[in-house]
Amino acid sequence: MKTFKVIASVTIAAIFSSCGGENKPTTATAAQEEPQSMVKDAETYDPKRGEGKFTAELLALSDKLDEAKAKIGEDASNVKCTSCHKMTDEKLVGPGWKDVTKRRTGEWIMNFITNPDPMIDKDPEAQAMLELCLVRMPNQSLTDDEARAILEYMRKIDGLK
Secondary structure (H helix, E strand, C coil), X not given: CHHHHHHHHHHHHHHHHHHCCCCCCCCCCHHHHCCCCCCCCHHHCCCCCCCCCCCHHHHCCCCCCCHXXXXXXXXXXXXXXXXXXXXXXXXXXXXXXXXXXXXXXXXXXXXXXXXXXXXXXXXXXXXXXXHHHCCCCCCCCCCHHHHHHHHHHHHHXXXXX
């Protein structure tokens, strides 16, 4: 009988200690788990431009490649991008970059690489890439200049002279 009381006491103590305290796991609400988009009105979303501050007018892309900027972009991409992206059309972790500037506008690319989370939340093409790659692109905290140089490097990969 004494053994039964000891076992019962230990069991009850284990049950009570696992039910309370600061180590209790919390369940996040759906709003906490899903990233929130910065777009207030989904009808204002432009899938050719994406979500972010970059517009065609702001970029003012030239028909001629800026070789110096492309070299800076290549160096930056070697540090921040090539662990997940190949310069071919082959998928690594993320999609390959070949012909990306032919499939997407410059402003879409700039908005995506500088601000991937809201783009993934809203953009059907970004969502399709997520389904294909199964890994959400992390925000690399690119400066505007780094992003613009990487875009120029992408244009070079795609054959712009």
